[in-house]
Amino acid sequence: MPALDAHCSMASRDEVEQLQLERLQATLHRVYKNVEYYRDSFRNCGFYPDDLTSLDTLQKLPTTARDTLVKNYPYGMFAVPLREVIRLQSTSSEVRGPIVVGFTRNDIDHWTELAARSLLSAGVGPDDVVHIYIDYGMFPGALGLHYGAERIGASVIPSSNMPPDTELEMMKNYHTTVLVTTPHKALRLIDFIRLHHVNVKALMLRACLLVGQYWSESVRKRIEENIYTPVFDCYGHSEIVATGIAAECKERNGLHINEDHFIAEVVDPASGKALQPGQAGELMITTLTKEAFPLIRYRTGDITRLNEKPCGCGSCFVRMDKVTSRTDDMLFVGGVNLFPAQVERIIADAIGPAASRPVFQLVVAGSEVSESVEVALEVNEAIFSDRLRALRSLEDKIRDELFDIIGVTAKIRLVEPGTLGQQAESVRVVDKREANL
Amino acid sequence: MPALDAHCSMASRDEVEQLQLERLQATLHRVYKNVEYYRDSFRNCGFYPDDLTSLDTLQKLPTTARDTLVKNYPYGMFAVPLREVIRLQSTSSEVRGPIVVGFTRNDIDHWTELAARSLLSAGVGPDDVVHIYIDYGMFPGALGLHYGAERIGASVIPSSNMPPDTELEMMKNYHTTVLVTTPHKALRLIDFIRLHHVNVKALMLRACLLVGQYWSESVRKRIEENIYTPVFDCYGHSEIVATGIAAECKERNGLHINEDHFIAEVVDPASGKALQPGQAGELMITTLTKEAFPLIRYRTGDITRLNEKPCGCGSCFVRMDKVTSRTDDMLFVGGVNLFPAQVERIIADAIGPAASRPVFQLVVAGSEVSESVEVALEVNEAIFSDRLRALRSLEDKIRDELFDIIGVTAKIRLVEPGTLGQQAESVRVVDKREANL
Numbered sequence: 001m002p003a004l005d006a007h008c009s010m011a012s013r014d015e016v017e018q019l020q021l022e023r024l025q026a027t028l029h030r031v032y033k034n035v036e037y038y039r040d041s042f043r044n045c046g047f048y049p050d051d052l053t054s055l056d057t058l059q060k061l062p063t064t065a066r067d068t069l070v071k072n073y074p075y076g077m078f079a080v081p082l083r084e085v086i087r088l089q090s091t092s093s094e095v096r097g098p099i100v101v102g103f104t105r106n107d108i109d110h111w112t113e114l115a116a117r118s119l120l121s122a123g124v125g126p127d128d129v130v131h132i133y134i135d136y137g138m139f140p141g142a143l144g145l146h147y148g149a150e151r152i153g154a155s156v157i158p159s160s161n162m163p164p165d166t167e168l169e170m171m172k173n174y175h176t177t178v179l180v181t182t183p184h185k186a187l188r189l190i191d192f193i194r195l196h197h198v199n200v201k202a203l204m205l206r207a208c209l210l211v212g213q214y215w216s217e218s219v220r221k222r223i224e225e226n227i228y229t230p231v232f233d234c235y236g237h238s239e240i241v242a243t244g245i246a247a248e249c250k251e252r253n254g255l256h257i258n259e260d261h262f263i264a265e266v267v268d269p270a271s272g273k274a275l276q277p278g279q280a281g282e283l284m285i286t287t288l289t290k291e292a293f294p295l296i297r298y299r300t301g302d303i304t305r306l307n308e309k310p311c312g313c314g315s316c317f318v319r320m321d322k323v324t325s326r327t328d329d330m331l332f333v334g335g336v337n338l339f340p341a342q343v344e345r346i347i348a349d350a351i352g353p354a355a356s357r358p359v360f361q362l363v364v365a366g367s368e369v370s371e372s373v374e375v376a377l378e379v380n381e382a383i384f385s386d387r388l389r390a391l392r393s394l395e396d397k398i399r400d401e402l403f404d405i406i407g408v409t410a411k412i413r414l415v416e417p418g419t420l421g422q423q424a425e426s427v428r429v430v431d432k433r434e435a436n437l
Numbered sequence: 438m439p440a441l442d443a444h445c446s447m448a449s450r451d452e453v454e455q456l457q458l459e460r461l462q463a464t465l466h467r468v469y470k471n472v473e474y475y476r477d478s479f480r481n482c483g484f485y486p487d488d489l490t491s492l493d494t495l496q497k498l499p500t501t502a503r504d505t506l507v508k509n510y511p512y513g514m515f516a517v518p519l520r521e522v523i524r525l526q527s528t529s530s531e532v533r534g535p536i537v538v539g540f541t542r543n544d545i546d547h548w549t550e551l552a553a554r555s556l557l558s559a560g561v562g563p564d565d566v567v568h569i570y571i572d573y574g575m576f577p578g579a580l581g582l583h584y585g586a587e588r589i590g591a592s593v594i595p596s597s598n599m600p601p602d603t604e605l606e607m608m609k610n611y612h613t614t615v616l617v618t619t620p621h622k623a624l625r626l627i628d629f630i631r632l633h634h635v636n637v638k639a640l641m642l643r644a645c646l647l648v649g650q651y652w653s654e655s656v657r658k659r660i661e662e663n664i665y666t667p668v669f670d671c672y673g674h675s676e677i678v679a680t681g682i683a684a685e686c687k688e689r690n691g692l693h694i695n696e697d698h699f700i701a702e703v704v705d706p707a708s709g710k711a712l713q714p715g716q717a718g719e720l721m722i723t724t725l726t727k728e729a730f731p732l733i734r735y736r737t738g739d740i741t742r743l744n745e746k747p748c749g750c751g752s753c754f755v756r757m758d759k760v761t762s763r764t765d766d767m768l769f770v771g772g773v774n775l776f777p778a779q780v781e782r783i784i785a786d787a788i789g790p791a792a793s794r795p796v797f798q799l800v801v802a803g804s805e806v807s808e809s810v811e812v813a814l815e816v817n818e819a820i821f822s823d824r825l826r827a828l829r830s831l832e833d834k835i836r837d838e839l840f841d842i843i844g845v846t847a848k849i850r851l852v853e854p855g856t857l858g859q860q861a862e863s864v865r866v867v868d869k870r871e872a873n874l
Contacts, residue, residue, distance in 0.1 A: 073610070074610045074611055082566065082592055082612070083563060083564050083590075083592075085592040086587050086590060086591065086592060086593060087587070087592070087593050087594075087595075088566070088592050088593065088594040088611060089594070089595065090594075090596075090607060098610075100610075100611060102592070105587075105590070108587070126520060127520050129519065129525070135574060136573035136574050136579075136580075136595070136597060137572060137573050137574065137595070137596075137597025137598040138597075138598075140595075142573075143573075143583075143595065146580075150523050150524070150542075150545070153520075153523060153542070154523065155519055155520075155522040155523060155524070155525050155539070156523060156524050156525065157524075157525040157526070157527075158524075158526065158573070158574070158577070158580065159527075159574075160573060160574025160575075161574040161575075170527060173510070173511045173535075173537075174511055174525060174537060175519070
């Protein structure tokens with residue numbers, strides 16, 4: 001087990017890049033040998049792993065999209081036999097198709113180290129009492145941070161899915177010093193604290209790490225003002241490692257990418273062409289140490305910018321901006337990922353066979369704490385001429401399905417044809433929230 | 438890390454008992470030195486750890502009840518400073534008071550080994566794909582078995598809380614060979630399989646381990662008949678280790694207690710006096726290796742019998758009967774622990790100040806898969822003379838609270854005073870289920 005420190009202990013860019021080159025060579029050889037998809041795609045562009053002589057060569061290789069992972073479900077992208085895999089984690093999605101990601105013992109060991117680094121960056125040490133207040137079942141990053149905190153030697157409380165009052169009671173009684181949670185759960189705690197005048201100063205909190213969703217600086221400000229504790233960001237991606245690709249240091253001015261395990265590129269989402277440092281685009285990750293599920297130039301769909309300037313903390317690892325938007329139309333509402341295409345499918349199922357696509361609009365409103373979703377749906381005259389009861393039943397059906405399948409509570413508003421205007425076809429989502437998460 | 442085998446590799450009873458004596462001496466010295474409660478209770482009965490010269494001496498020591506743990510909440514029973522604790526797990530309960538249990542790194546290591554042993558006893562090996570289909574947040578044993586399966590080197594799927602159709606789809610696609618779950622979730626899967634004519638033979642299952650609840654031989658038979666796979670029992674207790682105190686071997690005729698880590702006694706629940714092997718009584722556990730939260734003669738509340746006869750599997754570890762009942766009135770309904778006292782408190786809160794205790798009866802019916810709970814409640818004339826709406830609102834309130842606080846879905850039936858008879862005061866629970874879990 002390597003010595004634990006907040007950043008990899010390498011001193012210079014040269015050392016980092018030499019290590020990256022060696023690890024990239026090993027990775028490319030491994031995927032060429034073991035993953036049919038990569039072997040074919042490398043051959044198609046006339047590339048053989050021995051051709052790699054500098055890191056720049058990576059840009060000649062094709063990118064990997066999520067679709068490819070779905071096509072090769074379940075085990076087609078695995079680079080080791082199943083018997084060497086000790087963890088299987090699935091990131092299923094109604095709309096985007098299921099994926100299963102595997103980890104060898106070394107992969108889990110690396111992930112644990114990366115998660116530990118993220119916590120160390122936030123100042124967490126062996127004397128801390130760390131509450132992991134994330135649903136262990138829903139979000140694989142919970143287990144990652146659990147292992148990381150345990151490796152540091154902190155006292156870990158896997159509190160998973162408690163209601164806010166129980167959670168706050170535990171935080172007080174157990175002398176919790178570090179809260180690890182999602183922005184949504186943190187905001188719900190704050191809401192409870194305000195509403196019930198909880199004495200936050202009786203808590204012993206000294207850091208908060210937010211993971212699992214996108215969130216804005218206004219969310220950070222709001223949490224910090226209410227729990228008097230610095231809030232740190234930690235970035236991951238469920239197809240790579242759900243926590244620990246990058247994390248904020250004590251400067252909290254960008255997230256240091258763990259470049260001894262990942263190569264980050266930012267490209268133009270449309271053309272796929274490389275962008276200059278400082279230009280915003282889609283983040284692509286190449287894994288350098290993953291054995292079971294290595295990914296070459298994987299398109300994360302997350303929009304960010306890279307910053308190569310030296311950081312006050314002394315780490316030479318490149319920083320990335322906090323991710324607050326995506327290339328696709330995925331929405332985050334109340335802690336849930338929501339795709340307009342998913343909503344469309346549910347509506348189409350509820351309406352039954354129809355000649356044309358349903359015309360609807362999603363209206364998201366409220367603040368981060370109490371978000372509301374309204375689905376305005378044009379229904380044709382056949383339905384409108386029907387009895388009120390049938391309309392109510394259609395509303396109920398769509399509302400129930402949205403809750404059962406996506407987990408979102410929505411209000412359904414049926415409107416007459418033409419009400420939403422031609423715009424509804426292109427503007428599927430109207431986001432009226434005070435600040436996007 | 439010791440070599441992993443299904444049972445501790447010791448050859449004879451003599452060796453086991455010598456190890457137990459040494460470890461018990463160390464444990465008693467440790468609790469005497471570090472836990473005020475034990476120091477006082479030992480002194481009160483004139484016992485000093487050096488007095489222990491044989492295992493029989495243990496019987497002179499006072500027993501430890503759950504109440505004591507509640508009184509010393511949160512950290513009073515800890516035998517190490519908090520900084521040596523790497524896991525905190527709480528077993529909160531509305532009725533019985535909260536408890537927090539701590540684990541050092543060695544404790545987690547031992548627990549992992551014990552969970553691995555339970556899996557090895559069921560024939561699980563490094564080539565297996567193990568689905569952990571238990572709520573990681575609700576039941577700490579899920580993490581225990583997760584660590585155990587990972588130590589064996591199996592491929593672990595932390596599937597936590599999927600709906601049955603997703604779970605079966607994953608089991609098929611991922612080539613799951615071992616299912617680890619609760620009896621309730623297993624029965625829900627079976628139910629789904631029957632209802633949707635799922636082809637179980639397309640699965641690659643070869644073993645099933647049930648944990649987290651009590652269950653009967655009829656449940657075993659039913660599951661085995663439907664998934665064509667042997668079902669194994671594994672015993673734990675959330676105040677000790679939630680999984681891995683004892684487990685069934687391939688003979689499946691009693692659970693071998695891991696006597697290198699625990700001393701088991703069976704006593705008369707009323708008098709606390711030792712019973713002979715073969716007599717049914719309350720199980721008491723003394724921990725031999727736990728550092729953070731050692732327990733001396735802890736009364737588990739579980740009813741069982743010890744069996745010292747040699748077992749066909751070759752292990753010299755004593756066996757205990759499958760636990761199917763408890764000393765208290767705790768019920769298991771739909772995977773949830775339910776205490777009549779808890780229900781009483783919720784009813785009392787809903788009714789508001791009243792002169793006398795509420796008269797009610799809990800009727801549990803149905804089969805293991807679709808259990809139903811009905812609460813029959815006598816309401817006084819003041820309420821009955823009220824409008825229907827007030828009655829409905831009272832019903833709703835009780836029903837909602839039962840769901841929110843306990844997690845049980847119940848039907849509320851309000852009846853006139855005298856309807857339930859004087860019996861309701863003593864017979865709080867009527868269990869009409871086909872077979873008790």
